[in-house]
Amino acid sequence: MMQTGAMTSTEYPEGTHLSEGQALVRRLRFLSGMAVAVVIFWYVGFWAARSNDPLAPITLVNVDQGVIAMAELLGLAVVASGLAVAICGPNSVERGALAIAIGLAALGMRGSQIDKLILYRLDLITPSGPVAAFPTAALVAETWLWLALISVGFIVGRWVDSWYDSNAARAVLQPVDRAPDVRQGLGAVAVVSLVAWMVISYAIGGDETPLLKGQIYFAIALGFLIGSMVANWLFQLHSRAWLLCAVALVASAAYIFAGPDSATIDAARKTGSYITLRPVVRALPIEYAAMGAVGALLEHDVMALLRALLGLQPASR
Numbered sequence: 001m002m003q004t005g006a007m008t009s010t011e012y013p014e015g016t017h018l019s020e021g022q023a024l025v026r027r028l029r030f031l032s033g034m035a036v037a038v039v040i041f042w043y044v045g046f047w048a049a050r051s052n053d054p055l056a057p058i059t060l061v062n063v064d065q066g067v068i069a070m071a072e073l074l075g076l077a078v079v080a081s082g083l084a085v086a087i088c089g090p091n092s093v094e095r096g097a098l099a100i101a102i103g104l105a106a107l108g109m110r111g112s113q114i115d116k117l118i119l120y121r122l123d124l125i126t127p128s129g130p131v132a133a134f135p136t137a138a139l140v141a142e143t144w145l146w147l148a149l150i151s152v153g154f155i156v157g158r159w160v161d162s163w164y165d166s167n168a169a170r171a172v173l174q175p176v177d178r179a180p181d182v183r184q185g186l187g188a189v190a191v192v193s194l195v196a197w198m199v200i201s202y203a204i205g206g207d208e209t210p211l212l213k214g215q216i217y218f219a220i221a222l223g224f225l226i227g228s229m230v231a232n233w234l235f236q237l238h239s240r241a242w243l244l245c246a247v248a249l250v251a252s253a254a255y256i257f258a259g260p261d262s263a264t265i266d267a268a269r270k271t272g273s274y275i276t277l278r279p280v281v282r283a284l285p286i287e288y289a290a291m292g293a294v295g296a297l298l299e300h301d302v303m304a305l306l307r308a309l310l311g312l313q314p315a316s317r
Contacts, residue, residue: 026089033084033095034102040080041103046110048072056120058111058286060142061135073149077103081153082160090164094240094297096157100150101293105217108286113213115282118275122268133265133275136255139285143251146289147244154241185242188231192246192296195227197253197280204279216283217291223250224295225302232299240297247292254280254288 048069051062060066080103081096088095121133132138204219205211228243237243258278268275283291 029088030092030095033087033092034099036083036087037080037099037103038106040076040083041107042110045073045076045103045107048076049107050111055112055116057114057117057284058108059114059117059139059284060145061117061138070145070149074152077149077152078156081156084153085157085160086163090161093154093157093161095153096155096160097150097153097240097244097293098297100153101290101297104146104150104286104290105294108284108290109213111284113211113216113282114284115277117284118277122265122275133268134259136259139255140252143255143285143288144248146286147248147293150289150293151241151244181238184235184237185239188235188237188242189246189249191231191234192224192227192243193249193253195230196223196246196250196292199223199226200250201280204282207276207278211279211282213287216287220283220288220291221295221298224292225299228296228299229303232303243296243299244293247289247296250292251283251285251288254283 046058049058049060049063050056051064053062056062060069063069077100081099084099085092085096118133121131121135124131200219200223203222205215224243224247227246231237231243258281260275260277264275267273
């Protein structure tokens with residue numbers, strides 16, 4: 001029989017065993033909390049982040065007042081993460097960040113892909129001259145902004161979790177600012193980045209093949225899920241924020257090193273041809289940040305599910 005107590009180490013203190021009914025209720029509460037985040041970002045988030053073209057990709061590059069849009073999304077992130085942690089119950093601190101990531105992933109589904117952004121900017125000319133068709137710096141900065149927004153969920157989650165009587169569970173937590181933890185975290189970032197890059201490069205497809213949004217979502221989530229599994233096997237992590245740093249590094253490396261060069265862009269402008277992007281840069285910043293965080297933060301859940309399916313005992317860490 002499946003181990004009903006093997007859900008996540010983030011929700012239950014070590015040694016806690018739940019009945020089948022209690023485990024089912026916890027899972028339903030988790031799904032409900034994530035569903036609330038999806039609804040918030042799908043409807044209200046789209047209103048805050050959309051550009052003048054409702055069919056354009058979801059990116060701050062297209063938004064005229066990006067600061068205001070990010071402030072509105074920050075408010076939605078606080079609400080969504082707080083509600084998710086409150087619904088999931090005590091010892092669910094990381095569910096706040098996961099809720100924001102899932103909400104942003106749902107928001108990204110409402111827009112088109114990065115190809116349309118490149119096509120639009122190829123023909124865009126301002127009084128000062130043509131704009132950058134592939135704004136590398138802007139895409140890198142936007143990725144870090146989305147990840148910072150997701151990180152707000154950790155803060156909100158800890159605040160909401162403090163409402164519950166879980167002092168005993170938090171008392172056993174180790175500090176995260178010790179030198180050994182920093183070394184473990186840096187090692188985990190390196191491992192996750194390397195593994196995720198290899199998995200994404202393989203799973204996302206070839207240069208000439210059609211690439212759908214679902215393929216992008218799957219490849220990024222799978223890459224960081226496997227990378228987080230390997231890192232958790234090698235290192236003892238006390239903070240999941242290290243994994244978000246790996247997401248930022250992989251996305252930044254993709255935009256910087258795999259993006260089209262200026263000669264390719266100039267040739268496309270002169271001939272009116274299309275720029276064929278490498279698969280690893282055909283993901284928008286919101287897609288890299290959201291699905292990378294989803295894959296990284298679901299690592300404990302997936303490992304618990306695999307152990308339950310195989311009839312193994314829950315992990316001790």
